[in-house]
Amino acid sequence: MADRALQHRRVHNLLLIQKLLGLRGDSSPFTLVLDAVEQSAKPLIRHYIHNAQISKMDVVYVSFETPKAPSGITTFVNARRRAAAEMQGEIASMVSTNKRTLLIVDNLYPFACNTTLDLPSFLSSVVTPTTSLLAIYHADTPLPPPLPPNSYAPPPLTSLEFLATTIFTTHSLEQFLSCKRAADKSLTQPVFGLEEKREGVIIGLGSNDPKGLVLEMDHRRKSGRNIEETFFLPPPSSKEKIILLEDHPLYRRSDLEDAKSAANEIATELSTFDLGITAKQRRDREGVVLPYFDAQKDGWGGGEGEDPL
Amino acid sequence: MPSQPPIPPLLSPYLSIAPFASLTLLTSTLGASTNWLVLRFIYSALKDTIYEKDGSTKEHTEDTMVVLVSWLRDGNFWKEGGRKLGTNFQKIQIVDALSTGFGLGAGGLAEAETEILKAIATAREATKENGEARVLLVLDGLDFLLAATGCVTLEIMDLVGAVRDHVHSTILTSSADLPLTQSPTTPLEISHTAFVMGMAHQARIIMSVRGLDTGVARDVSGVLRMCRGAGAGDEADEGEGEVEEREYLYLVGADGGVRVFERGA
Numbered sequence: 113m114a115d116r117a118l119q120h121r122r123v124h125n126l127l128l129i130q131k132l133l134g135l136r137g138d139s140s141p142f143t144l145v146l147d148a149v150e151q152s153a154k155p156l157i158r159h160y161i162h163n164a165q166i167s168k169m170d171v172v173y174v175s176f177e178t179p180k181a182p183s184g185i186t187t188f189v190n191a192r193r194r195a196a197a198e199m200q201g202e203i204a205s206m207v208s209t210n211k212r213t214l215l216i217v218d219n220l221y222p223f224a225c226n227t228t229l230d231l232p233s234f235l236s237s238v239v240t241p242t243t244s245l246l247a248i249y250h251a252d253t254p255l256p257p258p259l260p261p262n263s264y265a266p267p268p269l270t271s272l273e274f275l276a277t278t279i280f281t282t283h284s285l286e287q288f289l290s291c292k293r294a295a296d297k298s299l300t301q302p303v304f305g306l307e308e309k310r311e312g313v314i315i316g317l318g319s320n321d322p323k324g325l326v327l328e329m330d331h332r333r334k335s336g337r338n339i340e341e342t343f344f345l346p347p348p349s350s351k352e353k354i355i356l357l358e359d360h361p362l363y364r365r366s367d368l369e370d371a372k373s374a375a376n377e378i379a380t381e382l383s384t385f386d387l388g389i390t391a392k393q394r395r396d397r398e399g400v401v402l403p404y405f406d407a408q409k410d411g412w413g414g415g416e417g418e419d420p421l
Numbered sequence: 422m423p424s425q426p427p428i429p430p431l432l433s434p435y436l437s438i439a440p441f442a443s444l445t446l447l448t449s450t451l452g453a454s455t456n457w458l459v460l461r462f463i464y465s466a467l468k469d470t471i472y473e474k475d476g477s478t479k480e481h482t483e484d485t486m487v488v489l490v491s492w493l494r495d496g497n498f499w500k501e502g503g504r505k506l507g508t509n510f511q512k513i514q515i516v517d518a519l520s521t522g523f524g525l526g527a528g529g530l531a532e533a534e535t536e537i538l539k540a541i542a543t544a545r546e547a548t549k550e551n552g553e554a555r556v557l558l559v560l561d562g563l564d565f566l567l568a569a570t571g572c573v574t575l576e577i578m579d580l581v582g583a584v585r586d587h588v589h590s591t592i593l594t595s596s597a598d599l600p601l602t603q604s605p606t607t608p609l610e611i612s613h614t615a616f617v618m619g620m621a622h623q624a625r626i627i628m629s630v631r632g633l634d635t636g637v638a639r640d641v642s643g644v645l646r647m648c649r650g651a652g653a654g655d656e657a658d659e660g661e662g663e664v665e666e667r668e669y670l671y672l673v674g675a676d677g678g679v680r681v682f683e684r685g686a
Contacts, residue, residue: 147651149618149627149650151651152622152651152652152653154651154652176582177582177623179442179582179585179586180441180442192579192582193579193583219622221575221615221619222575225573250618250619250622253614253615253622254605254611254614254615255611255615256573256574256611256612256615257608257611306602306603309599310634311450311598311599311632312448312597312598312629312631312632313597313629313631313646314448314597314602314617314627314629315621315627315629315646315650317648317666319648319649319650319651319666320648320649320650320651320653322649322653
């Protein structure tokens with residue numbers, strides 16, 4: 113039963129993530145990516161750019177922190193030190209009305225810091241029916257405290273999460289796995305980076321794992337129902353496909369099973385006997401005729417050791 | 422001459438010239454400074470050979486110039502430290518921001534930016550006859566401006582972004598003490614955390630120096646942690662210099678020599 117539920121989830125959610133990454137239809141007009149230094153969202157962005165290229169979409173990259181244009185994009189907009197209103201005009205001019213466009217903003221922090229800017233209405237203004245907005249928000253960068261007129265306004269992240277049709281959260285595979293291993297054994301889960309609360313440590317070991325990343329998805333359907341799933345996203349350069357995290361070999365393997373198989377191995381290695389038998393031995397054993405074999409046949413019902421005649 | 426080799430063997434793969442447009446972030450704490458690391462980065466950039474990851478070496482093909490801007494130490498300090506290693510100072514343009522105090526006066530950050538760009542231009546000029554030189558920019562203690570002028574984090578990040586466009590690669594040092602990065606509450610703590618984390622998001626390698634967790638020891642100066650930053654996968658530079666994550670201990674001797682070793686070694 114559990115297997116069938118998993119199979120069902122696998123089929124549905126993999127189709128959904130492929131649709132989202134492939135930017136098919138208007139699956140998600142505003143995708144918000146929450147990342148941290150432990151796992152940057154850059155590999156995910158590369159997947160998106162790659163897929164947009166395949167489907168011949170325009171890619172407009174608004175850069176606040178990327179010094180050189182990533183390969184595969186159509187337009188690179190350097191947004192550093194530019195007023196939001198100016199950006200709005202420029203983005204609007206870049207986005208054509210008859211071709212589908214992927215608009216990427218590599219860091220929402222400057223917009224979020226801007227106290228005079230109404231972030232929700234700004235983002236709504238740049239999204240048109242033909243554009244999909246993909247924006248990164250660094251969850252570990254603190255914002256300055258709000259100034260008096262906005263003191264009671266919700267923080268920008270809250271309104272972003274409210275607006276977004278899909279929210280991705282990235283985790284490093286290595287760190288995610290070590291947390292899971294600890295949880296399997298009911299141990300305290302390890303913490304990384306700032307969470308370590310150690311002087312001078314800002315990033316944990318095992319960050320930005322080149323083997324791929326763990327992607328947590330929260331997709332909101334038009335009906336309002338949300339779908340949550342955790343995926344494993346392989347690095348953009350590899351030929352692997354995105355899979356459910358549960359299907360990842362390193363995630364599935366638990367230490368418990370490891371210990372069991374290891375114990376079995378040790379048991380067979382230590383004993384001087386070979387407890388198993390070969391096929392020939394089994395056949396021979398079946399062929400052996402035991403004494404008083406006839407007594408077990410039906411109809412005779414003879415007593416023990418008694419001569420039937 | 423210090424008793425140790427100028428570049429500790431374990432560190433050499435990390436010190437070779439970083440790819441184009443990359444940022445290296447060095448963080449320090451009050452008890453453990455990054456000065457020795459900065460000096461070794463400069464020394465290694467100006468040396469004629471590049472250490473490859475597999476231990477082999479190859480010759481520099483391009484000329485390299487270093488522009489060192491320091492807000493926390495004066496020119497003499499760096500010169501003395503560099504001389505102990507045997508660094509060629511003709512290829513270093515030192516901008517002594519401590520003595521001149523630029524960026525702090527009425528000119529503000531704009532003044533600091535003009536000065537840095539001027540120094541970069543001078544460094545370029547100096548090697549013009551030998552063709553285009555790669556410029557390595559070292560910004561030491563830029564976070565001091567954040568504290569001293571009370572400017573907005575975004576302005577400083579924009580400053581870094583603007584000067585990065587003009588150089589081959591950038592090394593930035595910043596302090597990352599406990600109150601400045603962990604659960605910040607005051608405006609300065611918040612803006613400092615935002616600055617360090619913002620830079621970590623752009624950095625290819627983050628090298629953090631901190632004191633020993635168990636307290637002061639005579640034979641260990643501190644712990645050096647090297648991590649892939651969030652900017653590591655920016656471009657398809659996989660394969661060329663993948664950063665290996667490590668944590669080593671180091672000891673800075675009285676003569677300035679540095680020994681880097683594994684835990685328990």
